[in-house]
Amino acid sequence: RxxxxxxxxxxxxxxxxxxxxxxxxxxxxxxxxxxxxxxxxxxxxxxxxxxxxxxGITTEFQLYVTALGGLLMAALMVFAGWFHYHKSAPKLEWFQNVESMLNHHLAGLLGLGCLGWAGHQIHISLPINKLLDSGVSPQELPAPHEFLVNRDLMSELYPSFSKGILPFFTLNWHEYSDFLTFKGGLNPITGGLWLSDTAHHHLALAVLFIIAGHMYRTNWGIGHSMKEILEGHKGPFTGEGHKGLYEILTTSWHAQLA
Structure with missing residues (x-):
């Protein structure tokens, strides 16, 4: 084996x-x-x-498919890197627009990334782990996609699923406390953190990062400017020490690579 x-x-x-x-x-x-x-x-x-x-991975076949998916994505990213640097390279100013980069990394990479992972944990990982913790054999578990398409199945494990997204729009968020918890401590079955706590954690991070991704000034005259922040910081010992730092960080290839 x-x-x-x-x-x-x-x-x-x-x-x-x-x-x-x-x-x-x-x-x-x-x-x-x-x-x-x-x-x-x-x-x-x-x-x-x-x-x-x-x-929520419960079979070696699922591991195999996950590895194949990772290999495919790696090949796709290698091709994308080659294409965008050798066939359709962006202009140099594209790398100097730090406010846009900050917004995209905060909201897109971190915010939507955390949101997607929280969604996976809530809809796939939580029900599977709850059944495993209850003593259900991995061979007897429903297929992962069944938890996505069968609301009745999810409602048996987490009753708030029967109410759908209505509590979200009516601001009755406490209704979701059966799968978004704040227990603290460790799960005695696994010795690890409670999965419902980590799902809550990633959902909260997603909200924070998506909001943070709207902080910096790009096309409109609202939001923070990194140049103004750096040059406006005049400490008791540095004086005008931050003046010119923005230009160094945006024009120096060495600084960007570092």
Whole structure:
């Protein structure tokens, strides 16, 4: 077998995660230990098993498909990098528009990234982990997409799903406290943070970053200007020390690479 991941899913605190076997060469197989789940190997301490469980991955086939998806995205990004620097390179001033870069990175990369991850945790990870924590075997779990399309299934686990998005628009946000929690402490089943706490955390971060992505001045005369902030800062020891720093950071390739 490749690993004891499936067995570990059902008992993550007593079974040690392992996905590495030392081959019997010159007696090196002595490094293999009984980690539980009917498996002998070296214990994994990187936290990958915990990350996969928190993502809602319950089979090795899902891991395989995830790896293929990551490989495809990596190839796509390599092509995009080659295209935008060798075939359709942007103008130099594109790299000097720091306010636009800040807005896009804060709102797009961090804000929408956190929002997407919070959505995945709420709609996929939370129901799967709740069933796993209840003792349901990984082989008996519904397919992940069923939690997306079957509201009745989700409502059995989290009753507020039956109310849809009405509590959101009526500002009755406390209705969602069954899956967006603030418990603190650790889940005794897994020994990790409560997944409903981390989903709440990422949703809150998404709101903060999306708001922060509208702070800096771009096409209209509202918002902050980095040049004005730097040159307006006159400390007791630096004096005019920040004057010219904006130009250095926006025109120096060395500064941008650093």
């Amino acid at each position: 490749f690993s004891n991941y499936i067995a570990w899913l059902g008992n993550p605190t007593n079974i040690k995660p392992s996905a590495q076997i030392v081959w019997p060469i010159v007696g090196q197989e002595i490094l293999n230990g009984d980690v539980g789940g009917g498996f002998q190997g070296i214990q994994v301490t990187s936290g990958w098993f915990q990350l996969w469980r928190a993502s």
